[in-house]
Amino acid sequence: MPDMNRTDRLYALVEELRAAGPRGRTASQLAAHFEVSVRTVERDLSALGQAGVPLATKQGRTGGYSLDPSMTLPPLNFTPREATALAMALSSSAHVLFARDARSALQKIVAAMPPAALAEARTAAAKVRLVVAVGAAPDAAVAETIWQAVRRNQVLRIGYVDVDGAESEREVEPQHVVVGPRGSYLTAWCRLREDDRVFRMDRITRAERTPALPRGPRRPIEPEIPGQLIARPETALRPEKILAMSAETPT
Incomplete structure (x- = not known):
């Protein structure tokens, strides 16, 4: 060959x-x-x-x-249109936290497809161009530390520069990572302000996990970013919810 x-x-x-x-x-x-x-x-x-x-x-x-048989996908019958849709969705995931994982996922999908279906999907995808907004990128190491703290419900000590350039150090209890076209954010309970706060991730100059324990269990506040619609990727991993919402939508 x-x-x-x-x-x-x-x-x-x-x-x-x-x-x-x-x-x-x-x-x-x-x-x-x-x-x-x-x-x-x-x-x-x-x-x-x-x-x-x-x-x-x-x-x-x-x-x-x-x-590795424990890590490979079983045979999946993606249609060319399904594969094209997945390629579009994963190709738009340019955030520093998830870009490598998106490439890995797409490679596994491609490897599972029959050659003819893959060729058709590639032909269709070649007709599409995506407009990907580039927001201010956070430091990769800081972003990864934040993400691990969000996942594990750990308290963070961060250095933060506000819109006026004033720097402060504070301990926060992370809730969500918000990824958007105009930048990415961390929502957290701020112990300094004793309130829920939204932090621009590119303004977080340093981050380290601490041994401090978060407050008792409470329901996190859903993030709100002015002028931006917040989607929940969790829904994509619960297809039964998508089907239920589709059934409720009037035609």
């Missing part, structure tokens, strides 16, 4: 390992199959691993590479 470009070869490598099942393939076998060097195959496999493809390796004489 000397004329196969690298992108197509990466997809084909995933499919070859999927077809091999738990037995896997050695680097030499893959190199012979794709008519490239072992070094090229190993470099491609490293790239796949960094992109989030769940590779498993076996050491020893019969060792090689396989897809």
Whole structure:
């Protein structure tokens, strides 16, 4: 397969390992199959691993590479239009927190599709262009610390610069990360102000998790950003809610 470009070869490598099942393939076998060097195959496999493809390796004489069966998707029958819609949704996720995960998810979807359906989806997607608003980007390490604190319900100590340039240090109890076209925000209970506050993430200069415990259980306030509609991605993971809302909508 000397004329196969690298992108197509990466997809084909995933499919070859999927077809091999738990037995896997050695680097030499893959190199012979794709008519490239072992070094090229190993470099491609490293790239796949960094992109989030769940590779498993076996050491020893019969060792090689396989897809981790506990992490791979079962066969999914995405229609070309479904795949195009997912590509559009995931391609618009440019936020520093989720961009890499979006690429990994899309690669898994592509790997699960039959070649003909994938080709049709690619043709359709090539006819679409997305306008992606670029807001002020937060520091990647700060954003990740904030996200982990939100997920684990941990108290944060942050440095914050307000709209007038005044810097303060405060402890906050995170509630939500709000990702929008004009920037991203953290909603939290501010111990300094003793009130719910919305913080622009790009104005958070530092963030560290603390051993302090948050206040007792309470219902977080739903975020409100003036002039912006707030969507809830959780709904997309609960299709029964989407179906219920569709049934209630008058036609």
